[in-house]
Amino acid sequence: MSEKRRDNRNRILHEGEYQRADGRYRFRYIDEDGKEKNVYSWRLDKNDPMPKGKKRELSLREKEKQIEADLFDHIVTNGGNYTVLELVEKYVSLGDSITRVGDLVEMGDCLNVKSIDNRGGCFLLIEAIRAIAEAGQKPDYDLYAVFSVQEEVGLPVNPDVPLMVMVSYARPTTTTFHRPTIFTCRNRKSSCLV
Numbered sequence: 171m172s173e174k175r176r177d178n179r180n181r182i183l184h185e186g187e188y189q190r191a192d193g194r195y196r197f198r199y200i201d202e203d204g205k206e207k208n209v210y211s212w213r214l215d216k217n218d219p220m221p222k223g224k225k226r227e228l229s230l231r232e233k234e235k236q237i238e239a240d241l242f243d244h245i246v247t248n249g250g251n252y253t254v255l256e257l258v259e260k261y262v263s264l265g266d267s268i269t270r271v272g273d274l275v276e277m278g279d280c281l282n283v284k285s286i287d288n289r290g291g292c293f294l295l296i297e298a299i300r301a302i303a304e305a306g307q308k309p310d311y312d313l314y315a316v317f318s319v320q321e322e323v324g325l326p327v328n329p330d331v332p333l334m335v336m337v338s339y340a341r342p343t344t345t346t347f348h349r350p351t352i353f354t355c356r357n358r359k360s361s362c363l364v
Contacts, residue, residue, distance in 0.1 A: 209237065
């Protein structure tokens with residue numbers, strides 16, 4: 171039986187993991203296109219201390235988990251060194267119908283579903299109207315609630331102060347909006363979208 175490879179702290183290294191002479195760890199894997207890739211880290215595990223003078227980064231095994239998730243989800247990291255046109259040609263053919271899957275998907279503490287911005291916006295607008303009504307005081311201004319389609323194109327009305335509610339989903343490895351973002355605009359000539 172062959173001996174298992176170990177690092178300089180006598181920990182067993184998994185398949186694809188290596189420790190270089192300078193102490194840095196390397197993980198070698200095969201990407202979506204069958205090409206050999208490497209990632210590096212000064213730490214094997216998230217609990218390892220960072221060597222003095224080195225910039226803090228994810229541990230090698232944290233990076234491995236991200237790579238594993240990307241490969242499972244068929245995500246080509248860094249655009250796979252493709253141009254935008256090459257990416258489109260790889261995944262989309264002339265005549266293909268493009269839409270997001272409509273089923274609700276739980277992703278940790280996030281939800282993803284087709285038209286989540288519209289659904290979340292409608293819910294928040296209804297709740298805001300309900301809260302105003304339950305307060306029992308009539309506002310000092312006229313209030314109109316509008317549920318609009320193609321809000322990216324612009325508002326169908328020209329209010330003094332439009333209030334836009336946008337709900338967004340982002341992958342957990344990036345900044346995730348856990349709450350809807352509310353934007354206000356005081357410019358009557360344009361809607362406010364970010």
